[in-house]
Amino acid sequence: MEWLNPYHLQVASFMLINAILGVSIFITLSTGQLSLGNAGFMSIGAYAAALLSTQHQVPIPVGILAGSLLAGAVGILVGIPSLRLSGVYLAIATLGFGEVLRAVLINWESLTGGAVGVAAIPQMGRVILSMARDGGFSPESIGLRNNQFISLSVFLVLLLCTLLSAAFFLRLSRTRVGRAYTAIKLDESAAEAAGIPVTYYKVLAFSQGALLSGFAGALFAHTTSFVSPGDFTYHRAVEILVFAVFGGSEHLLGPVFGAAFLTLLPEALRAISEYRYILYGILLVLMMVFRPQGVIDPALLRRFRRSPKETAA
């Protein structure tokens, strides 16, 4: 089991958290709303989960659930006034929301610890390890060192969460609600005239995206065991958008792929140290020139779906 490298597992864990963020921006985008508030909603989930577990000894899963729901509820409150805005105006307003929230996190020191953030958040892997030990199970019995076991269990929990989130919204996209989302994205007033309550679905999608960002934030808090306002800046907001722009925003797998690939890339390029972000930037520019719709688009997916049948026939 020597090959199980905690560092690799940690990179994979961040890929998964970012993949959930990719799903979250996809949901709001799937109704044609460009939101840059996801970093802000992520901070709500992260801080709620962190504070509940450090100050009130709430069990981790309960804290994660509470953090996600709180982010979703704030999403409804932000989503309703934002309905009057569209396109870049919505993007700017939601970006502003994220920055205001960050200012609150920095200045409300009695609750949030200010710029220093919240430390000593129970780490999922360590908690699972101690529970396993209490239950009489030792990682050595399956040939794992403690740190390997911790990283592996975090990875598996995040993998499960990512698969559940992606499956939930993939299934949703093939239902009445998913069709309503797409119709709204393509032509809002034709959708409204066809009997779809556009306002309701836009707020629903916005708060679902917020809830999922909060979920990713709460998982992040219990993975790194430390959160600070610096984790949820403007850069994070744009990074999440880039997942969708790079991976493609026409299908849920686009932002998921974008998140995984763009998280892995700087790590894979560590060997060339400071040049790697130059390469990252060049890659994004080339993408915009040669494949503006993103890596994954419906045409690509159709080709993948058809080719096995064609080769069989």
Added chain:
Amino acid sequence: MSGLLSLHEIGKTFGGLSALSGISFEVRQGEIVGVIGPNGAGKTTLFNVITALFPPTGGEVRCDGKRISGLPPHAIAKRGISRTFQNIRLFSTMSVEENVMVGRHCRSGAGVWRGVLRTRGQRREERGIRGKTRELLELVGLSDADPERTAGSLPYGHQRRLEIARALAAEPRLLLLDEPAAGMNDAETQEMFLLIKRIQSLGVTILLIEHDMSLVMKACDRLVVFNFGRMIAEGAPAAIRDDPRVIEAYLGAAEGDDDA
């Protein structure tokens, strides 16, 4: 007299410009009423007012005696009024089938959880939606089209038919058709006439905007004529054809064709 749709003193202004004023007429259950008039007379604006895409600035719209002006467009669709658009507005990257399924939205109810969990009720509902969709595609003559094909890739005439199928999916009692035969040749216009009559025979009342006079004269039970945002005549097609005010509105258009 109880009309299915009744309009009382409808007015609509955009800024200082009056697009419609003092429009009052009724549409009775089962009839086909044609709305004609020169370009810019306010015909499409009337449709937008009835379906609340632009709420009226005066007067009221009643459906079955109940006031519907003030309701949002989706609620009006639910009350049984559907429409098509002059410049076809399909969901172009969605499939042919999905476009019709979207039209079924207000006659179905499965939400997020039932959808994701694929409950028995939700699956039954989806089967119902698909069945109704096939039925409507057949009605409008698109049963040979690939249901998986994107709507935007259909030939123009088929797009018009698909839009009608989407409108019918909401089970309207009143269907508003905005120039369904625009850009069609004689054979296609004849097919459109037959389709409109078939829809009427299913019990759907129709309000029809159309420039093709032979189609209007054949299809409509009654006509209302608009010019410069006002209703200038109302009556049976034969009477309208000989009405001097109508002839003037059309032939006099050369002087006043500044599209009021």
